[in-house]
Amino acid sequence: MPVLPARALLLDMDGTLVNSDAVVERIWRRWADRHGLDGDEVMRVVHGRQGYASMAVLLPDRPMEQNYADNARMLAEETADLDGVVPVPGAAEFLASLRAQDVPYALVTSADVALSTARMAAAGLPMPDVRITAESVGASKPDPEGFLKGAAELGIAAADCVVFEDSGAGIAAGHAAGMRVVGVGPRAAAHGPDVVVRDLREIRVEAVRDGAGDDTRGGVRIHVGRD
Structure with a gap:
């Protein structure tokens, strides 16, 4: 060894x-749907990063202020959803x-x-x-x-x-x-x-x-x- x-x-x-993984998939795929993005592509990006950083990769033209606000909402969702x-x-x-x-x-x-x-x-x-x-x-x-x-x-x-x-x-x-x-x-x-x-x-x-x-x-x- x-x-x-x-x-x-x-x-x-x-x-x-x-x-x-179960809750990360649920929440990020919902986010992908809201923004018209491919869920599989989103899941290839999000693991390991803070949410705002993933959003900056996936929506490069969006102002960072929106990413920070979206990230705060998603953190609250993730904290409340512990199923799985x-x-x-x-x-x-x-x-x-x-x-x-x-x-x-x-x-x-x-x-x-x-x-x-x-x-x-x-x-x-x-x-x-x-x-x-x-x-x-x-x-x-x-x-x-x-x-x-x-x-x-x-x-x-x-x-x-x-x-x-x-x-x-x-x-x-x-x-x-x-x-x-x-x-x-x-x-x-x-x-x-x-x-x-x-x-x-x-x-x-x-x-x-x-x-x-x-x-x-x-x-x-x-x-x-x-x-």
Whole structure:
């Protein structure tokens, strides 16, 4: 199995820890219908980005003020619609392992505080102590700002962080931040992550306490693949 050394993990939420595809499909396809856009084309763009950034790609001539207003309405819709939100297989065990071993990690999501809190709760997953949400950044993925802020909050150099992501925008953001990326799920493989897993059951994180890592920074080995 491949083994990635690291000192911290930066975790996307949607598609990585939480499977929210059902509600994302419902809400974005309704939006596509309202604007006369092809739903399949819209779905190829929206994963990983903040809503206003997706709208800017899909409606390039529309004023950004309208995108921000539309984004606020859609965030409220998404927060209220939790039907079908479930954990990605292995997510609960993965997060429990990080906590039990005192591994530094952070959530880095394009969702805002309300949406990320609602979806993590609906999936039955604990919210990480350190989280970078839409309110924390001035630029959406694929800009690396979110991941760089996550590393800074943890006090870990970017090169010592490993990103877990499912989307093209998120994978690009991780690489732009100078980080290695584990691609999670079926969307990830097409976007060039360093390694790919089907879900989080194929990840085992081992804290290093024998001098091979930095004990004060939580050195870890990330084992990728099924035992």
